[in-house]
Amino acid sequence: MEEAKILLVDDEQDILDILSFNLIKNKFSVATACNGEQAIEKAKEFKPDLIVLDIMMPKKNGIETCKEIRKIPELKDTAVIFLTAMVDEDSEIHGLDVGADDYIPKPIKPKLFISKVNATLRRLTNREARIVFEDLEINRVKFTVSHKGAEINLPRKEFELFALLASEPGRVFLRQEILDKVWGTEVIVGDRTIDVHVRKIRKKLDADFIKTVKGVGYKFEH
Amino acid sequence: MEEAKILLVDDEQDILDILSFNLIKNKFSVATACNGEQAIEKAKEFKPDLIVLDIMMPKKNGIETCKEIRKIPELKDTAVIFLTAMVDEDSEIHGLDVGADDYIPKPIKPKLFISKVNATLRRLTNREARIVFEDLEINRVKFTVSHKGAEINLPRKEFELFALLASEPGRVFLRQEILDKVWGTEVIVGDRTIDVHVRKIRKKLDADFIKTVKGVGYKFEH
DNA sequence: CTCCTATATTATCAAATTATTAAGCCTACT
């Protein structure tokens, strides 16, 4: 799984620094912006999984920014968390109703911050459902494989076989193991069946991600 | 979907009363339990969309209860919100890491409570009033679909099925999942029923937004 | 280098799955 990308937006450099530090320490990929307008620009290019947005900012406040972000199709699946110094109940409500996923009260406690970030990303789901390489994505939710931009539809067995191999790149799967995991232990099919499926996958992807390990099994290599 | 079902769990009757009152006023369907064990029992039969769980309770505390709930397959899509009197940072963290979706600090502010409930449910079911694409709009309030300007009236089942698929474009919905979400778990209808509805939708919209993933299910693609 | 075994390839058939059509039942409304 690739690292989650997070965009931090706050007008106080101190806050950006401390949050960046904590996020990076936790293996997140971070970008920052210091006002709402910049946030929208950066969000479009950086395509973060999560945006942490201060509510009170010059140029464009967090609420407005969030509203705009929600209108951008490519950012539809991006989560938004507000940072707020206001203890005012109404502003919390306002934030949630505007399409935010959570909010974090200032002063920020780093542990809580990281925990909320994790919880929000987890909820966002499907991070585990995707296997991503540079030019190849296997999406278990969409049941699709895209290679160099082209979306390829593999039939069920082929997809399962490919997804299995790709789930642990480099590892060799024994034939028996493949049979067990893709076909199940009850069904009995001949060994040639695997070959045929491998062949079909290779042909459809037009690239040899699947390597034969003679006498042993197959492995995925990128 | 009908009204959202919410299970309230707290050992203080006062709290149950006030929350029930507010929820019912907002058209939610409510059940209550006064400790963790009872909560799990009731959750199994009531199948709530959301469980509001007090952390400190006799018999079984909220955290433990949440962990158990997360293990029950039929409740895997159920959201959990914690009620907590503790301002302690660690308990918040613990709650979120245990699979909860949010927490609400006591003392409870009714407006915030309802707002969080709504936000959580919205996130959960991803059901916004309108789903809009370039030339297609699905309006859950009016129960209408407009395609290229023309307004099409889909009957209930067809509408629900279409709206379900469109709620997460690209994602494949398993047949069983479709049956559960559109028909409910009690009703039993044959698999062909789904096909027939799909066919009707395709015909009425005169465009193939619904794609078949053979052996798996259907998905919406724009 | 040759044989032997494992895998690759191709074509074909059977099985599984979905599409389509039509018909019947039920409900809401007149």
Add this chain to the structure above:
DNA sequence: AGTAGGCTTAATAATTTGATAATATAGGAG
């Protein structure tokens, strides 16, 4: 009661998928 629309099912057609058999090819042991 009559009617229309909506929902489900049954029956049948159309498709797609999966598995095998048969044949070709490759790779390693000796």
